[in-house]
Amino acid sequence: MKTVSQMQTEVRSGCGSASVVNACSDCSVRSRAICAVLDNSELAELSKVNRHRSLGAGDCLFFEGDPTEAYYVVTDGALKLYKLLPDGRRQVIGFLFKGDFLGATFSEEHAFTVEALTPTELCQMPREKFELFVNDSQPLGRKLLQVATNGLASAQEQMLLLGRKTAQERLASFLVWMSARAEERGDDGDHLGVPMSRTDMGDYLGLTVETVSRTITKLKTSGVISLAERGYIEIRNRDRLEEIAEG
Amino acid sequence: MKTVSQMQTEVRSGCGSASVVNACSDCSVRSRAICAVLDNSELAELSKVNRHRSLGAGDCLFFEGDPTEAYYVVTDGALKLYKLLPDGRRQVIGFLFKGDFLGATFSEEHAFTVEALTPTELCQMPREKFELFVNDSQPLGRKLLQVATNGLASAQEQMLLLGRKTAQERLASFLVWMSARAEERGDDGDHLGVPMSRTDMGDYLGLTVETVSRTITKLKTSGVISLAERGYIEIRNRDRLEEIAEG
DNA sequence: CGCCAGCTTGAACGAGGTCAACGGGAGTGG
DNA sequence: CCACTCCCGTTGACCTCGTTCAAGCTGGCG
Incomplete structure (x- = not known):
């Protein structure tokens, strides 16, 4: 069971991605993403700190082991999340699409690599700022808990699939x-x-x-x-x- | 790949389990469980609504598909969580031990069955009461988010194991x-x-x-x-x- | 036009599943 | 106290599903 040498296109933070402040008010996924629970003033605050990121197909947003620096919402495109064994065997642990939240893992290091399947647009929120938001906004905290527990339920479903x-x-x-x-x-x-x-x-x-x-x-x-x-x-x-x- | 007919000992809510109000102050897992983030007044409140549950080896706490009625902390013993396919194939999705929290799934129905491996003691908290607690107590909300994201990370690790x-x-x-x-x-x-x-x-x-x-x-x-x-x-x-x- | 990456198909192989038998310890009843 | 049973774990023999290895096929791109 050997798999592929890992020759992924390395595109790290900032490289090849336009970084401009982005207004949330006319965001295409606003109603579907976690941002839906934020009120207008919170949204205005968020608009001040978020940045837009673009990835080409095959670009990596970050790698397993990288320090956690930001949270993201996928505004367009598709991503895969995967983990690797030392010898190159790979397990894709999930796919993300338009509207999905990325980063429901409040740990210091990323436990998986994220790579774009198609050209992808993201809304990037700096880590500390976003965590302050989470602490201040009760609805956002609850929304994240819901995202995490939904993720847990799908992961358990996937265990059933993989095991049996x-x-x-x-x-x-x-x-x-x-x-x-x-x-x-x-x-x-x-x-x-x-x-x-x-x-x-x-x-x-x-x-x-x-x-x-x-x-x-x-x-x-x-x-x-x-x-x-x-x-x-x-x-x-x-x-x-x-x-x-x-x- | 056929597995076992499911002849589990049916022990439902209340059956064979002493239901007495329990003081949190002298709980053996207090420092390790989620309760560690609660202050004394919150703990006193909790003491008023929680109940003690005992399970014998092989007893089921609840079944996949049962409505969610309570949250639990394991105070002693060990449990397994599993899902079944219609033909009886089984996937154990986790084990719980002393100090672990059970119920990080805020859905209406349980997505898995929980069965005791050994004689097990639990602290049972009624659903609505506990959810009020979560809404009131910011530290508790954060703790639960942490429990959920830790669970998600282990689930992803398990996917790697099962898949590769x-x-x-x-x-x-x-x-x-x-x-x-x-x-x-x-x-x-x-x-x-x-x-x-x-x-x-x-x-x-x-x-x-x-x-x-x-x-x-x-x-x-x-x-x-x-x-x-x-x-x-x-x-x-x-x-x-x-x-x-x-x- | 030719190259390369991704997809498909075929043939042989092997890790783990299936089926069957057996042994030992715990519980039960005489 | 022993005989009996039942459940769990172990081991062996065989088989199968999915992997591995190898070859072609197709479509996009320089």
């Missing part, structure tokens, strides 16, 4: 989850945008690329899904897909 | 973790108390009983550990164990 599901069940579960997330964002849940590579899916589902590919072929052959243009999957039989996902 | 580690690496990681937890509680980290069965370990590590047994034998043969009396494992070569754990 077959390859087909894993793929089906993944597609069902992607579809639900797409609908949350207001996207089409049946014509599914899939910004990650087969390798990324494998590293998320505890499988190899080959198995992912074969399993997708099988789902396609049995008419549950079909492949649309590059980066899109069509869900043809949602009921069957959900049945497979649950074992 | 070999059987031997999983067992080694598990023992290293158990040892660290024992030391946190002030127990001996080398003469390790292991209250769970081989089946439970397997269901936690995504393996079968047989593989757990074989792998333990291998670790024993290579001199890394040795088996002491029933329910105890001796760590003989911690460095080597940690080496194996990290791949």
